[in-house]
Amino acid sequence: MAEQVTSADRQAGRPGGRQAGAPGGPQTGRQSGSQVGRGSGRRSGSGVGRRPGSGFGRRPGSGSRSAGDMQTRRDRWLSINLALPSILLLGVAQLYPLFQGILYSFQKGKTTRPSQAWVGFDKYAQLFADPDFWKAVRFSIVFAIGGVVLSYLLGLVLALLLVRDIPMRGFLRVGFIVPWVIPPIVGMTAWRWMLQDERGAVNQVLNWFGVDTIFFFNDPKWTAVAAIVVKAWRSFPFMLVSLMATLQALDPVLDEAAAIDGAGRWKGFWHITFPQILPMSSILWVLMTIWSVNDYETPYLLTNNSANARNLMIFSFDEAIYRDLGKGSASAVVTLIVLGILAFFMLRLQKKASDLQ
Amino acid sequence: MKRRTGKRLNGWGIAVLLLFAMLLVNIPLILTAINSFRPTSDILHGSTLFPENVSFDNYRVVTEATDYWLWFRNSIVIALITTAITLVAASFAGYSMSRYHTKVNSVYSATLMVFQLFPIVLSVIALFILFRKLGLMNTPVPAVVLYVVMSLPFCTWISKGFFDSIPRELEEAARIDGASSFQAMVRIVVPLAGPGAAAVAIFAFLQSYNEYMVASAFLQKPSARTIPIGLREFIQQYHTDWGQMLAASTLAALPPLIMFLLVQKWMIRGMAAGAVKG
Incomplete structure (x- = not known):
């Protein structure tokens, strides 16, 4: 019985709200009614529906009610206070800038003299009329999708290989995580150096294979390709570690049963393994997309702030701090809204995927 | 056979x-x-793949004739403060979300994903103006605040997932023996929290040591620069001296690499527990 509550609690706690509702069964009666359907049952104090001998079994005895009340109150106090530092910090660094940013987007101003006058939706109009804004939107989309797809595939393939019992596994795993660990400035500088004109390592290799030199940073198309590949290079370790963890938690019995039934390796993966890792995978897709759209450093440092590789972050920052505070703020607010919508739809997708399980 | x-x-x-x-x-x-061990002339004119003359000149110049150590000190100070605060905040919040299902926590948990997607540019814009007014530019304060906030959602998620994997029965047993909630938390959970703490700490450290954009916005004075900004300086100023640039890069990559190698076993275990249970 105790396990039942614990696992339901665990499920219910997922970020983005898998609101599991009341854990059901005999425990429901024990809640004092004000809680949102989840509970460890330790909260009632009022003794409503407390049936001796049911449920927990390990509860401190049915003795003095006042001791239970004290416990509950202290629990609640502790719970609020433990979360408080985080909530305060997030308030200062996200809630305040959010409201302030929205205000700025309706005003004319510069960073040295913000809030000069109210101009309504003017800044938004200017923003949507700016071709550079749409260029930034396009690049953000391409960059994010390309990066997520590539890093996921790479991470998945490597994870499938690394969960097997092979020699040097620990060493290999650590080695693959390095791109994620080193500072972006180091990685981007190295790639920049490798991708430069004829002297760069990449072009030297290409030339050796008979391919003409590619001027990665002059051609917008190739700049995008380079940005995506480098982003995937930086991001795949995260996919790798998460997918390895997920794969290792799977029940091997299913795989063995499929193998006994004669399923080929590809069929086995597609019909048995993949559905099981789908919920986690969809979380990873959402997370990585969000992180990619919010990524200022990779395109900026890789291309040295080239106009070919400006995504929404770079555009908004540049606009707000160096040119038009109102327009830049509007751009940042629009980005947030778009990300919010994106996350909403992707989370619904993820919920569907995990419900199907 | x-x-x-x-x-x-x-x-x-x-x-x-x-x-x-x-x-x-x-x-x-x-x-x-x-x-980084080749003189710049070799790098520019020779093949990139096979070094001929080995020299430590680049490293000598970087460590003696540039502000590298200043940048290093600034980076480490900010990173350590950020890691400490994030560790405390994320562990507390994660533990609370794992054990106490109060309304505050359910709201916070649901909005965690929202906080995760917040574009950092939006924070920087408003805080840039605010911290300027408060005279806190070129101090560690803006950087630490932003880095903690950037790490918190993910670290709290990991932390919660990790605490979920520690059975409640252990604390309940302690409570039956008379311990208060706080004592149960400290005596039972904290000693077991190694992997989770390692995952949170390394993530926060990497976030703050590696980060470029926030640092470049708030730490513009040469004396306040961190390593990423300093390295970028190299490209701008000494743009022909690839040798020194590469030497500085190699040096800069060492602290995160070493830290990661030290805690990687714990960190991966912590992340795995978070990924599976969360």
């Missing part, structure tokens, strides 16, 4: 393939390190 050997060879085959892939993946860093 034959099947067994076959399987073993198969394992080694994959391992060798993966080793080759791993080296390929790390070529940027490997090339950086190798070429």
Whole structure:
């Protein structure tokens, strides 16, 4: 019985709200009614529906009610206070800038003299009329999708290989995580150096294979390709570690049963393994997309702030701090809204995927 | 017998393939390190792949004639403060979300994803103006605040997932023996929290040590610069001196690499627990 509550609690706690509702069964009666359907049952104090001998079994005895009340109150106090530092910090660094940013987007101003006058939706109009804004939107989309797809595939393939019992596994795993660990400035500088004109390592290799030199940073198309590949290079370790963890938690019995039934390796993966890792995978897709759209450093440092590789972050920052505070703020607010919508739809997708399980 | 050997060879085959892939993946860093030991003239005119003369000149110039150590000190100070605060905040919040299902926590948990997607640019814009007014530019304060906030959602998620994997029965047993909630938390959970703490700490450290944009916005004075800004300086000022640039890069990559190697076992275990349970 105790396990039942614990696992339901665990499920219910997922970020983005898998609101599991009341854990059901005999425990429901024990809640004092004000809680949102989840509970460890330790909260009632009022003794409503407390049936001796049911449920927990390990509860401190049915003795003095006042001791239970004290416990509950202290629990609640502790719970609020433990979360408080985080909530305060997030308030200062996200809630305040959010409201302030929205205000700025309706005003004319510069960073040295913000809030000069109210101009309504003017800044938004200017923003949507700016071709550079749409260029930034396009690049953000391409960059994010390309990066997520590539890093996921790479991470998945490597994870499938690394969960097997092979020699040097620990060493290999650590080695693959390095791109994620080193500072972006180091990685981007190295790639920049490798991708430069004829002297760069990449072009030297290409030339050796008979391919003409590619001027990665002059051609917008190739700049995008380079940005995506480098982003995937930086991001795949995260996919790798998460997918390895997920794969290792799977029940091997299913795989063995499929193998006994004669399923080929590809069929086995597609019909048995993949559905099981789908919920986690969809979380990873959402997370990585969000992180990619919010990524200022990779395109900026890789291309040295080239106009070919400006995504929404770079555009908004540049606009707000160096040119038009109102327009830049509007751009940042629009980005947030778009990300919010994106996350909403992707989370619904993820919920569907995990419900199907 | 034959099947067994076959399987073993198969394992080694994959391992060798993966080793080759791993080296390929790390070529940027490997090339950086190798070429940092060549004089710049060699780098520009010779082939990038095979070094001829080995020299430590680049390192000598970087460590003696530039502000590298100043940048290093600034980076480490900010990173350590950020890590400490994030560790405390994320662990507390994660523990609370794992054990106490109050309304505050359910709201916070649901909005965690929202906080995760917040574009950092939006924070920087408003805080840039605010901190300027407050005279806090070029201090660690703006950087620490922003880095903590950037790490919190993910770290709290990991932390919660990790605490979920520690059975409640242990604390309940302690409570039956008379311990208060706080004592139960400290005596039972904290000693077990190693992997979770390692995951949170390394993530927060990497976030703050590696980060460029926030640092470049708030730490513009030369004396306040962190390593990422300093390295970028190299490209701008000494743009022909690739040798020194590569040497500085190699040096800069060492602290995160070393930290990661030290805690990687714990960190991966912590992340795994978070990923599976969360």
